[in-house]
Amino acid sequence: MAAQNFDMIVIGAGPGGYVAAIRGAQLGLSVAVVEREHLGGICLNWGCIPTKALLRSAEVFHLMHRAKEFGLKAEGIGYDLPAVIKRSRGVAKQLASGVGHLLKQNKITVVMGEATLPARGRVSVKTDKGTEELTAKAIVLATGARARNLPGLEADGKRVWSYKHALQPPHEPKKLLVIGSGAIGIEFASFFNTLGAETTVVEVMDRILPIEDAEISAFAKKQFEKQGMTIREKATVKQLDRGADAVVAHVEQNGKTEKIEVDTVISAVGIVGNVEGLGLEDLGVKIDRTHVVTDEYCRTGVEGLYAIGDVAGAPWLAHKASHEGVMVAELIAGQKPHPIKPGSIAGCTYCHPQVASVGLTEAKAKEKGHEVKVGRFPFIGNGKAIALGEAEGMVKTVFDAKTGELLGAHMIGAEVTELIQGYVIGRQLETTEADLMETVFPHPTLSEMMHESVLDAWDRAIHF
């Protein structure tokens, strides 16, 4: 059968790939998307969306326990884990099927199967019915990433889980060990801890959430410990002895090794890019530690081949993948898009309390030679936070003392994953302290703390 020709072929239908395809179609390109497993990728099926559905159940459960504080009565409070999981899977399914509709609406050809790149400009797809050959001048690699497996700590789906197992747990953890305290590890720790599992988090670095500002990590640690979690920093899981009903973890900390017995381990030690089996090496694509090397326009160096999203490296975030998808589609369609600004991509962790940040931490700003001014505002000083019963948290802002440029913002507390976008816009527009100070923030809102934090950097905070 003759190869089908398109203007653009996208490999992978995650938030990078499907968004690139839609933008390409909007610009008049003929587009095909190849997907081997599920439309919507990890994000919609096994990542962002189902985890947030789980965490919402945990949040409601937590609030039910606090009913009395709000003058309410809730008796016989409990949960049904299979029902919680069912809701999460349902939410994921609803959104993933929405992607199918969007692709159809935009007249994008979807080929379900495993893609390889036998030559420049060619894609071969192994489908249920045989092999389909596709050609295009532009090919966008959006094959995403998967959980990293460390030797000896590999997930087996029984007592040692990856995020996929944790999203469809074969049993309910009562004693849980989470290895790794990045966003994924901390979100699962927060979820199962809220449901009552005795939860320990082991982090090899000197603090949890190690990419966040050090003050935020310390604040988060205090809150998690208050909620009953055990946090072990500068600690390494050396070995897992797996039994039928339990796992014994050998945890090394401060030069000593301790054995911790749990019924479940979640391994959240990072991710690796899906670069294998595609034929990338033969095409001359550069790969650095499982990620495709690209320039600021996501070009791989091989003519007509682009890589976006998780397969192209950090930050491993859906919104980064989608934004790169839009940029690449515009580039292919002959437009002149701006490259993405890495310092304007917010990171959010939906644990309780939530964590969100954008730009440089205070330490990184100083390391880069900035003389900084730092503002802080605590949730306890905000009317809306108190009315919500959410008085634990803080907003920290970091400015260049000379220019007033907003270098970074770091937040912990209720709804900060929604609030952070205010600072993202500020950074995108290269806002200074003067603009932010002159902005009128609505009252009563949590966002007023964003204003107060800026004012505090210049010793002008009103409510603290």
Ligand SMILES: Cc1cc2nc3c(=O)[nH]c(=O)nc-3n(C[C@H](O)[C@H](O)[C@H](O)COP(=O)(O)OP(=O)(O)OC[C@H]3O[C@@H](n4cnc5c(N)ncnc54)[C@H](O)[C@@H]3O)c2cc1C
């Ligand atoms: C538990 C968890 C929670 C997360 N939470 C968040 C969050 O809250 N916010 C956030 O921004 N990010 C979150 N992420 C990260 C987010 O899911 C990823 O950054 C995002 O999915 C990356 O999008 P992508 O399009 O690059 O790749 P993916 O979503 O991984 O999609 C890649 C697609 O390519 C397909 N594919 C791979 N190889 C081939 C091939 N050879 N042929 C055909 N198809 C192929 C795969 O089947 C997959 O569908 C989370 C991740 C996890 C695991």
